[in-house]
Every structure is written in C-alpha cells, then in structure tokens.
Amino acid sequence: xxxxxxxxxxxxxxxxxxxxxxxxxxxxxxxxxxxxxxxxxxxxxxxxxxxxxxxxxxxxxxxxxxxxxxxxxxxxxxxxxxxxxxxxxxxxxxxxxxxxxxxxxxxxxxxxxxxxxxxxxxxxxxxxxxxxxxxxxxxxxxxxxx
Amino acid sequence: xxxxxxxxxxxxxxxxxxxxxxxxxxxxxxxxxxxxxxxxxxxxxxxxxxxxxxxxxxxxxxxxxxxxxxxxxxxxxxxxxxxxxxxxxxxxxxxxxxxxxxxxxxxxxxxxxxxxxxxxxxxxxxxxxxxxxxxxxxxxxxxxxxxxxxxxxxxxxxxxxxxxxxxxxxxxxxxxxxxxxxxxxxxxxxxxxxxxxxxxxxxxxxxxxxxxxxxxxxxxxxxxxxxxxxxxxxxxxxxxxxxxxxxxxxxxxxxxxxxxxxxxxxxxxxxxxxxxxxxxxxxxxxxxxxxxxxxxxxxxxxxxxxxxxxxxxxxxxxxxxxxxxxxxxxxxxxxxxxxxxxxxxxxxxxxxxxxxxxxxxxxxxxxxxxxxxxxxxxxxxxxxxxxxxxxxxxxxxxxxxxxxxxxxxxxxxxxxxxxxxxxxxxxxxxxxxxxxxxxxxxxxxxxxxxxxxxxxxxxxxxxxxxxxxxxxxxxxxxxxxxxxxxxxxxxxxxxxxxxxxxxxxxxxxxxxxxxxxxxxxx
Numbered sequence: 001x002x003x004x005x006x007x008x009x010x011x012x013x014x015x016x017x018x019x020x021x022x023x024x025x026x027x028x029x030x031x032x033x034x035x036x037x038x039x040x041x042x043x044x045x046x047x048x049x050x051x052x053x054x055x056x057x058x059x060x061x062x063x064x065x066x067x068x069x070x071x072x073x074x075x076x077x078x079x080x081x082x083x084x085x086x087x088x089x090x091x092x093x094x095x096x097x098x099x100x101x102x103x104x105x106x107x108x109x110x111x112x113x114x115x116x117x118x119x120x121x122x123x124x125x126x127x128x129x130x131x132x133x134x135x136x137x138x139x140x141x142x143x144x145x146x
Numbered sequence: 147x148x149x150x151x152x153x154x155x156x157x158x159x160x161x162x163x164x165x166x167x168x169x170x171x172x173x174x175x176x177x178x179x180x181x182x183x184x185x186x187x188x189x190x191x192x193x194x195x196x197x198x199x200x201x202x203x204x205x206x207x208x209x210x211x212x213x214x215x216x217x218x219x220x221x222x223x224x225x226x227x228x229x230x231x232x233x234x235x236x237x238x239x240x241x242x243x244x245x246x247x248x249x250x251x252x253x254x255x256x257x258x259x260x261x262x263x264x265x266x267x268x269x270x271x272x273x274x275x276x277x278x279x280x281x282x283x284x285x286x287x288x289x290x291x292x293x294x295x296x297x298x299x300x301x302x303x304x305x306x307x308x309x310x311x312x313x314x315x316x317x318x319x320x321x322x323x324x325x326x327x328x329x330x331x332x333x334x335x336x337x338x339x340x341x342x343x344x345x346x347x348x349x350x351x352x353x354x355x356x357x358x359x360x361x362x363x364x365x366x367x368x369x370x371x372x373x374x375x376x377x378x379x380x381x382x383x384x385x386x387x388x389x390x391x392x393x394x395x396x397x398x399x400x401x402x403x404x405x406x407x408x409x410x411x412x413x414x415x416x417x418x419x420x421x422x423x424x425x426x427x428x429x430x431x432x433x434x435x436x437x438x439x440x441x442x443x444x445x446x447x448x449x450x451x452x453x454x455x456x457x458x459x460x461x462x463x464x465x466x467x468x469x470x471x472x473x474x475x476x477x478x479x480x481x482x483x484x485x486x487x488x489x490x491x492x493x494x495x496x497x498x499x500x501x502x503x504x505x506x507x508x509x510x511x512x513x514x515x516x517x518x519x520x521x522x523x524x525x526x527x528x529x530x531x532x533x534x535x536x537x538x539x540x541x542x543x544x545x546x547x548x549x550x551x552x553x554x555x556x557x558x559x560x561x562x563x564x565x566x567x568x569x570x571x572x573x574x575x576x577x578x579x580x581x582x583x584x585x586x587x588x589x590x591x592x593x594x595x596x597x598x599x600x601x602x603x604x605x606x607x608x609x610x611x612x613x614x615x616x617x618x619x620x621x622x623x624x625x626x627x628x629x630x631x632x633x634x635x636x637x638x639x640x641x642x643x644x645x646x647x648x649x650x651x652x653x654x655x656x657x658x659x660x661x662x663x664x665x666x667x668x
Binding site for chain 2: 039042088103116119120
C-alpha cells in the first residue's frame, strides 16, 4: 500500500521536477500559469516562509529561494533559509487561483503566486528581515497574538 | 555679528521663508501621512478583516471526504494536478491539521469539485461533497493561536502512556525539534525491568500500571539491575541510566514530544506538589516553581475587601485591598499612601494575603467548608487551625476567604452521624470519628492497635445500637455516657460513647473530638 503511494508520489515528483527545470522564480508552464514550486515531500523537511507563508521543503528554498520574497536571498545563504522559514506551521492551503479565491483574500495571500501556503506560522520574521521588507516596499503582517 | 544672529533668530529672510514653508509643508505631510498609516495598520486590522468576509459573489467552500491521514497529501496532489492540466476550475484546497478525514475545496460549482477529485487515489469516487454555509466559511480558516508558554519549571500533564494524567515538570525545552524533557515520579516495575534486562520474556500485563515511587538505586541493584552513572552531554549533569531511562534524585527525566503533554490549565493538587517536593529539596527552588505554578493557575475569586499582595512584576510585595474586580483585572487600594488611590493589576499578579490571627473559611479544594484561624503564612500556603477538628490544615491562599463564620462542620452524611458505631461491609465495625466531604473516618481495630480507615457511605452496612454494660477495674457497672477515668494509658477523663462487648471488652472513649480505644480493665 505504502509502496504504491510512494511510486505515485515519485511519478508526480518526476513530473514536477521536469517542469522545475524551467528554472527561475515562478515556474512557467507552456501556456500554463506561473506558480511556485510544489513541495516534493511531506515530512519534517517542510518549511513555511515567515513573510509570505509559502510552503516548500528546506532544499527547495535553498536552491530556488522564495518566489514571493526573492529579496530574502534564501538561495544565496543557508542562514537566510533557517531564519526566514519555520517548520512550525498549521494547516495547508493549495492556492490555484489567488485572484478569485476568497480564502486567499481572507488570509491575505491573494497577491502571491499559485502554490502551497500555510494558514498560520508561529513565529515572527526576525527584525533585520522585517527591515529588508520595508526597504523593498513590501508588506509584512506578523502573526496574530491573542 | 550679534545683530545678524538676533535677526536670524527672530526673522527669516523673505526668499528663504517661502522655501522653508514648502519644506515645512513637505515634512508635515510626510510625518502625518506616515503616522496615520501606522495607526491604521494596528487598529483597523480587525475592521479590514470584517470587510473580507465572503459574499455571494465569492466561490463557495465544499467539504470533501478523503482518506484519513492523507489530508495534506491530497491537497498537494490537487495542486500538482492543477499545474498539469490547467482546465481545473477549483480555486483552492484547504487541509486543516485538526480535521481528519476531510479537506475543503473552494469552487464556484459542485461539478468543478467533482471533476477535480476524479482519479485521485485518496478521494473515493463516491465521496460525499457537502456545501459549507456562507456564515461558517470564515470559521473554517480560523486557526487557534496556541499560546505555548513552555519554559523551564512549568507544570504539565502527560497525555499518553504509562504516565497518562501524571503531573510533570519541564526541565528543558527544545523548540527546534518540538521536544521537552520532563521530570516525573517514576512508575517502574523493578521486577519486570530486571526480567527484561536478563533476557527473560515476561508476559506483559497491560492493565497493570505500577504505582508512582521514587527510584532507589540500591533497590534496583538488589534486583541485579545494572545502573550506570552517565554524564548528559547537553546539561553536564550526572544521571543514573537504566535500560535507556534517565534518573536523578529519584525522579525520571524523560524526553517527550510537545504534542504529548497538556500545557494549558494545569492545576496541580496540593498532594501532587507535596509528592514532588522531596524532603531535603531546596525551599527556594520550590518557591520559584510554586510561583510559576501560581501564574498558570486559575485564580480564585477576588472580592471587594480582600487583602491582597502583589506577587509579580515591579510592584511585587505591595499590599493592598481589593476595590473592584472586572473580568481579569483587579483594582486595589494600596497600603502605602503615597501611591495613587487605586492601581489595576491582572489577577495573575495578585495573591490573597492573610496574617496570622485572621479568621477564614476555605471555599474550594479538598478542605472546602472548613473554617478556622490562620496560624502561619508560608508563602502561598496558609496553615489554619480548624474550628471543628482543631487540626492544622494546609491550604493555598487562593482557596480561602476571610470570614467570621464558624462552621461546626458536617456532622452527618445520610443516616450516619459523628460518633456512630457502624457495621462495615466485611463484618468489621468501628466508630465514626470524622465526617469529611464524601467519606467517613472510622476507627476500628483492637486495643493497642487502633486503625483508622477511610470509608465511603455505601461501605457502611448499618448502625450498631446496643445497650450493654460492662464492669470496670473496680467491678463497678459502667454504661454509655458515663464519665470515666482512664487509669492506664495516655488519656485522663473521658466520656464513654460506646461499649463493645467483644472478646477483649474494648472501651471506646471520646475526649473532645479524639477517639481512642482502650481495653476495659477488669
């Protein structure tokens, strides 16, 4: 049973990877829509970007950075990945159509590219990086505290 | 020079004035534009959120049943499918951590949902698709922010396993790996452990949970269990290792995942805390742990007029009286006159304050209903002399209010009263010497070996009511209610409450509230 699931996931991974060879930030499919990399595994490697809440694996962030927050330079320095992403997040939302989706609007991710996001992260973006957001004229909403 | 200086101070040259005005205007605009923006960001966040509520023009949310445990996988698969064939018309898919067996799909029409789910391994072809009412849509995306106050010395309770429900204290936190090390009173069955280590297969008695007991190295060694002394690389402290378990000072130090412990609303009972505090423990250390304990407890009722003391924050140790209570804020009138008339505190920062000599009543906890006088204040714990039993009882200051009420205590439950002679289930008998909230304390046994047993109401079969008489040392007739003097033994003058014509002619006395069994000296 699990081997079947693995093989299916393997298929999808291969398919996903084939597309990823397109390279760059947002993935462009032939005649398709620009989108972020899809996480290719489910375990503890999954991490969420603290600014835009995009979910990918550690390796994917390290190699391709965050498609919504390129200025965080995650692909340049692994420290950026460690500081700007967290494994502590709740829930997953696969966002296909950010422009029309109500859920995306509610979660304030309506301006990001299609991809897998999380509903909430538990930590705040560290101060230095918040400064970088301001410098790049980019909005940052810290997680709600009760 | 001076002239020019004064001129520049008092007046600005015409030309410069204009430029300056423009400059000033620009600065003012900038300054105030920025500040309104900031204000907006903080306060209007909630209002903005309200504006984002779903309308009839928005796509709808559909709840779809999927394979249990594969909710995230399904959401990600659907994302992949969307990328592969962009004719998928769904807008988003949500997989919630706490909702098993279901995912939410956002789409304009149910047909879109059906089409998207076709061919997916984790969604059965016949899967139910339910529309979520528009009013409930925002609730679907609600995430409860878990206020995890995990710090050293916090009290937690175990969720699973042998130690389920047991109180534990956090000694180390690893946020990265979401694990903590907790300190527990071990529940080890040394026999089973010894057999296991020797390679003997033991039939696992699943229902048997060993009672909590401090770990004793010598006991373990007696059973031929190998105890190693190892130094933990992270903390640098020495532990005794047995079968992969770490012990120190008799406690078990166990690394567990954060998910397997309850962190909120932990209210350790007095007994649990006493057990944790091993004799010889540092009182100071204990006080600080008690303090964290109190900041997490649900505080008792503060009422107007209560004397309180501040226990947390900069105003620690300030005494005062409660003026007003509002939800979780308590306003107090401080004792020191130099301070403002009332100060507001969070109820977690205050603790009720009593002095020896105060007369109080216990309003919650095991001792509920008892009244008495405070004889000693020991941090958060009061020692009270009970009016009824004249015993010293220890209670938390939170559980007590000042009161001039004096209860005589409960003297009867059901048919049975204090000092009744009763027949217990197993054909033994005794005298009720104390009535507690749910049970009786019964004095049984024989002379020289009195035994006090805690007995529930249903364990009492009946009352024994006998009118008998016996003889005393000097061959006088003795009957109930006579005043007698005990010639041998600790007591002096007592009132006979019962005579038991048992083999040894036991005589039960009752001086004040204490009951003894004495042999009848014939």
